[in-house]
Every structure is written in C-alpha cells, then in structure tokens.
Amino acid sequence: MPVYKYSGRTSTGAMKKGTITAPSEKAAIQKLRQSGINPRQIEESKSILHTELNISRKVKHEDFIVFCRQFSTLIRAGVALVESLHILAVQTNSKILSTTLMAIEEDVRAGTSFSSAAAKRDKVFPPLFTNMMRVGEATGNIDATLERLAVHYEKQHKLRKSIQSTLMYPAVLLVVIAIVAIGLMVTIVPSFAEMYEDFGAELPFITTFILGISEVMQTLWWVILLVFIVAIIGFQFLFKSNPQFKYSVYYFMLKMPVFGSLLQKSAIAQMTRTLASLFSSSVPILQALGIVENVVQNPIIRDVVNEAKVDLERGKSLAGPFEKSWVFPPLVTHMMTIGEQTGSLDYMLEKVADFYEEDVDRTVETLKSLIEPMMIVLLAGVVGTIVLAILVPMFSLFEQIG
Numbered sequence: 001m002p003v004y005k006y007s008g009r010t011s012t013g014a015m016k017k018g019t020i021t022a023p024s025e026k027a028a029i030q031k032l033r034q035s036g037i038n039p040r041q042i043e044e045s046k047s048i049l050h051t052e053l054n055i056s057r058k059v060k061h062e063d064f065i066v067f068c069r070q071f072s073t074l075i076r077a078g079v080a081l082v083e084s085l086h087i088l089a090v091q092t093n094s095k096i097l098s099t100t101l102m103a104i105e106e107d108v109r110a111g112t113s114f115s116s117a118a119a120k121r122d123k124v125f126p127p128l129f130t131n132m133m134r135v136g137e138a139t140g141n142i143d144a145t146l147e148r149l150a151v152h153y154e155k156q157h158k159l160r161k162s163i164q165s166t167l168m169y170p171a172v173l174l175v176v177i178a179i180v181a182i183g184l185m186v187t188i189v190p191s192f193a194e195m196y197e198d199f200g201a202e203l204p205f206i207t208t209f210i211l212g213i214s215e216v217m218q219t220l221w222w223v224i225l226l227v228f229i230v231a232i233i234g235f236q237f238l239f240k241s242n243p244q245f246k247y248s249v250y251y252f253m254l255k256m257p258v259f260g261s262l263l264q265k266s267a268i269a270q271m272t273r274t275l276a277s278l279f280s281s282s283v284p285i286l287q288a289l290g291i292v293e294n295v296v297q298n299p300i301i302r303d304v305v306n307e308a309k310v311d312l313e314r315g316k317s318l319a320g321p322f323e324k325s326w327v328f329p330p331l332v333t334h335m336m337t338i339g340e341q342t343g344s345l346d347y348m349l350e351k352v353a354d355f356y357e358e359d360v361d362r363t364v365e366t367l368k369s370l371i372e373p374m375m376i377v378l379l380a381g382v383v384g385t386i387v388l389a390i391l392v393p394m395f396s397l398f399e400q401i402g
Contacts, residue, residue: 004028008039019045027106059124061157063094065150072146081142082108100124113137127291128152128274132281145281152277156270159357162364163266167259169368173375177382182217184386189214192390203393210389247299254300254327262363265356267298268332271305273353279346286312300327318345331355 004025007017016037022028025042032039059067067088074084082105089101100121107117115134118125129149136145193211196203203211217224238245254260254267274295278288289309296302307321319336322328332352339348 003045004042005045006032006037006039006042008032008037008041010038011036022102027102059094059097061153061160063092063097065153065157067092067097068146068150068153072143072150075146076143081114085114097124127294128278131283131287131291132278135281135283139282148277148281152273155273155353155357159266159269159360162360163262166262166364166367166371170371170375173371173379177375177379180379181382181386184383185210185214185217189386189390190218196393204389206385206389207393210386243299250298250300254298258367262360262367264327265360265363267296267301268328269353269356269360271296271301272332272349272356276346276349276353279349285318300325304328 003019003021005017005019006028007015010016020028020031022031025044028042029039032042070088070091071084074087075081079087085101085105085108089098089105092098092101104114104117104121107120108114113134115130115137118133119130122130132145132149133142136142189210193214196207196211239249240246254264256263271292274292275288278291279285283291286309289305289312293302293305293309296305304321304325304327308318311320312318317337318340319333322336323330323333335348335352336345339345
C-alpha cells in the first residue's frame with residue numbers, strides 16, 4: 001500500500017508532520033481528517049524505507065475462504081456493501097487482500113460495481129469469483145453467491161491439501177534416503193576403500209561398484225551439482241515456455257501407476273466442481289466453459305474443455321468431447337448426458353464432483369498407510385546394500401589374516 005508524507009494542523013492548531021498508509025491520496029486525506037488532522041500538504045513518499053516488499057502477490061486460500069464467508073455473513077445481516085468492504089479490509093490477516101479491498105471500496109464509492117472493481121484486480125480475485133459475483137449482483141443474491149463460492153473454495157482447498165500431503169510424504173522420505181546414501185558414500189565408504197587398497201584384497205563386483213560411485217561423488221561432486229541445477233532450471237524453463245513439453249509432463253503424471261489415478265480424479269473433481277458452481281449461479285454455459293478453461297491447469301483437460309466449447313457453438317452435445325477423451329471415465333460422460341437431457345446439469349456435475357472428492361479422500365488414506373512401510377523398506381534396501389558392499393570383503397580379509 002502506498003505511503004504518503006503529510007503536514008497539517010491538529011484540532012488545537014498545532015503543526016504536525018508524519019506518514020500515513022492509504023490506497024490513494026484521497027483516502028489518505030479522508031483518514032487524516034477522521035483522525036482530527038487538517039492536511040495542508042500531502043504527497044506520496046518515494047523513500048525505499050516506505051516500500052513494502054511482498055514476496056508473494058497471491059492471497060492465501062485460507063484467507064480468501066474466510067473473506068468469502070465473512071462477506072456473505074455481513075451482506076446477509078443487512079450491512080451495506082461499502083461498509084462490509086471496509087470492515088473486511090480492516091480485519092483480514094492478508095495485507096494484499098486488505099490493500100485490494102480498500103481500493104475496491106474506493107471504486108464502489110465512486111459508482112463502480114463490486115464485480116467490475118474486483119475484475120480489475122485479477123491477481124487477487126479469480127475469474128470464477130468475479131463472474132459469479134456479477135451474476136449475483138444482477139439477481140440480487142450476493143450473499144447466496146458468496147456462500148456458494150466459500151463452499152467451492154473450501155472443497156478445492158481440502159482436495160489440494162490432500163493431494164499435496166500424499167505426494168509430499170514420499171518426496172521428503174526420498175530426500176532423506178538420498179542424504180543418508182550420500183553421507184555414507186562421502187564419509188564412511190572412502191575410509192574402507194583406503195583399507196582395502198592397503199591390503200590389496202580382491203573385491204567383489206558390488207563393492208567395486210559402490211567404491212566407484214563414492215570416488216566419482218568425491219572428485220566430481222561439483223559436476224553432479226551443476227548438472228542437477230541445470231536440469232531443474234531447464235525443466236522449469238521448458239515447462240513454462242514450451243506447451244508441448246508441459247503437455248507431455250502432465251500426460252506422464254496422469255499415466256503414473258497409483259499416483260496418476262489420484263491426480264486424474266483430483267483434476268476431474270476440480271473441473272466438475274467449478275462447472276457446477278458456475279451453472280448453479282446461472283452463468284451462460286459458453287462463458288462458464290471459457291472460465292473453466294482458464295482455471296484448469298492441466299492442459300489435457302483444458303483441451304477437452306475447449307473442444308466441448310467449440311462443439312456447443314456448433315450446436316453439438318457437451319458430453320461428446322469428454323466421451324472421446326481417455327481422461328474422463330464413463331461415469332462422468334453418462335452423468336453429463338443425463339444432466340443435459342433432464343436440464344439438471346449443475347446437479348449432476350455436483351454429484352460427480354462429490355463422488356470423486358470422496359474417492360480421492362479414500363485413496364489418500366489408503367496410500368498413506370501403504371507408503372510408510374514401502375519407504376522404510378526402500379531406506380533399508382539402499383543403506384543395507386551400501387553396508388553389505390563394504391562388509392563382504394572384510395570376511396575374506398579376516399580369512400587371509402588368519
């Protein structure tokens with residue numbers, strides 16, 4: 001939020017100078033007058049000391065969900081829109097959201113609709129939110145729309161957290177296994193290598209292999225590190241700049257054993273939940289598909305949604321492209337077809353989303369119970385192989401010494 005330097009007189013006539021934070025100069029003057037200061041001069045400070053550094057420009061999902069819930073409660077209680085925005089801007093824990101709400105409050109006071117003001121801040125308010133709010137303003141159901149948005153984002157957040165926790169656990173254990181293996185290779189194995197060299201013992205293949213890896217890690221560690229860093233940077237660059245590479249990565253992820261099915265179900269639940277929320281808010285179907293196309297991160301599903309949008313423009317069925325795609329099981333397409341025929345597409349999509357969200361929860365719990373023993377066995381296998389490769393030649397050495 002901008003910082004303004006001011007000078008003015010207090011109610012007692014004394015001169016006062018200082019700084020104040022506000023979304024605009026007009027808001028700064030208003031805040032000063034409310035605090036009993038009549039500003040004579042005010043200007044935005046350019047000092048680096050007053051520059052607020054924000055590492056992340058995004059609002060946390062938890063803060064955004066709380067905002068939707070509280071906004072809905074205030075509107076339902078009869079609090080005016082402008083006053084509700086001011087209350088939420090003051091009490092939210094997110095500085096970015098607070099600054100944005102203050103700016104929106106000023107726009108609304110100037111006659112701009114909330115949805116239009118929010119649409120200009122698309123880094124904070126996603127298209128799904130602004131489009132549903134636009135319909136809510138048109139129908140006079142802002143509180144119900146906000147409640148529906150809060151439920152939608154809560155379910156999305158819960159689903160995302162479940163997937164992250166499931167994938168994070170084996171990733172952390174793999175890092176631990178790698179650290180333990182590297183520690184053994186760099187610290188323990190070299191001392192045994194010197195001993196075997198002094199004795200001139202004949203070493204088995206597994207020991208020679210482990211000693212070779214240890215020597216490479218000690219002498220060419222900087223090359224390994226450089227290759228690792230270049231690989232990460234190259235992957236990120238290609239993932240962001242090359243659509244075909246990004247498509248291939250998502251295709252590989254969806255085809256992975258066990259985890260691929262989990263990611264597939266999660267993506268289907270996200271897409272159907274978003275479509276159901278938009279349809280239930282009376283957003284036109286073509287516009288809703290365009291919003292989903294922007295919201296869904298998976299390019300494979302995004303292509304199917306885009307194809308469905310094109311088919312609808314040509315007068316064809318919505319379920320056709322989904323039925324042809326390998327990503328969507330028959331359950332999804334059958335429910336879509338029934339929804340189209342009966343005029344209850346939003347209800348059917350919501351049931352599909354509920355089914356896959358529950359399926360993801362069950363799968364996550366099952367995987368958590370299976371991953372832990374599997375990773376323990378993997379850790380024991382890696383460490384055991386290294387230790388066994390070091391100890392096996394010692395028995396032949398003891399026989400020679402004997």
